[in-house]
Amino acid sequence: MSDLRRIIWLASYPKSGNTWMRSLLAHYFMPLGKAPDINNLRQFTTGDTRQDFFDAANGGPFRGQGVEDWMRVRGRALRLIAASKPDHHFVKTHCQTVRIFDQDVIPPELTAAAVYILRNPFDLAPSFARHQNCDLDLAIERMCNPDTITGTPNGIMDLLGRWDDHIRVWTGAPGLPIHVVRYEDLLHNPGRTMRGLLEKFLKVKVDGPKLARAIKATSFEAMKRQEETLGFAERPQGMTAFFAKGQAGVWREDLTPAQVAKLRAAFLPTLERWYPEMLKETGAVAAQV
Known part of the structure; x- marks a missing residue:
């Protein structure tokens, strides 16, 4: 039997930069002029919520009624x-790498490696609220809930859980070759961040001009223009714009001190590890409560 350990997971909590990473990789690896727009990323990467694959696996249209069916x-x-x-090929997931019903959600026998993209929870919360079409307090509550699950209307699930647990189980998965990318680093210096991924992890000799073209083609402004012109098929129902701000630091305007305090208290150990530079400022804001 052929080795099916071909999947390189592009894993993240929703609204952490997964679509941007998929677009960057597509524009880098595909021939000039052949890279897909945001609605055709499946030409290069796919995702683990594809209805057609679930239909084929089910032997007919899949209509799940819960996690067990999924x-x-x-x-x-x-x-x-x-x-x-x-x-090897890239597959997007928002699921945690855990076991349920005595099965692996992310099967090791199909996995070659993973790229994990994370974003600080203070900036993530407003984007996640728009993604979930809910208010900020409910979005924060969902980010703090170990049982948070989202899904398609046909019952294909994203097993999210808590923001910090999501990071912990992926970055601590035993035996999994993994490369972690912070959204903020990708935003601040996309060239250096992508070089680290391509050269150090994927062992690809970087073509500088090609990388520069990929970065330019996938700037936030370029992707936002695509959404405005073409729409975006992956935009959840009720969400007005998938590409809304795409910045770091928006939490300073979007969150109340109480919301900052709640996120900080819920995720402090993870913040200490992955976002130590945010501890002083968020601590000062949280102290206003």
């Missing part, structure tokens, strides 16, 4: 995804 078919769907290309 997991009953997910393993077969992922095998089809892994086998859909002959070599």
Whole structure:
């Protein structure tokens, strides 16, 4: 039997930069002029919520009624995804790498490696609220809830859980080759950040001009223009714009001191590890409560 450990996961909590990373990789690796727009990223990467793969794995249209139905078919769907290309390929996921119903949500036998993209929770919360079409307090509550699950209307799930648990289980997965990218670093210095991913992790000799073109083509402004012109198929129902701000530091205007305090208290150990530079300022804001 052929080795199906072909999937390189592009894993993240929603609104952490996954679409940007997929676009960057597509524009870098695909021939000049052939890279897909934001609505056709599946030409280069795919995702683990693809209805067509679940239908094929189910032997007919998949209409799940809950997590158990989803997991009953997910393993077969992922095998089809892994086998859909002959070599290593990128697959987007928002799921945690955990076991439920005695099955791996992220099966090691289909996994080659992972790129994990994270974004600080203070900036993530306003974007996640827009993504969930809910207010900020409810978005923060969901980010702090270990049982948070989202899904498609047909019952294909994203097993999110808490923001900090999501980071912990991915970055601590035993035996998993993983490269962590902070959204803020990608925003501040995309060239250096992508070089680190391409050269150090993917072992690809970087073509400087090609990387520069990929970065220019996938700037936030360019992707926002695409959404305004073409729409964006992955935009959740009720969300007015998927590409809204794309900045770091928006939490200073968007969050109240009480909201900053709640996020800080909930996620402090993870912030200490991944965002130590934010501790002083967020601590001062939280102290105003």
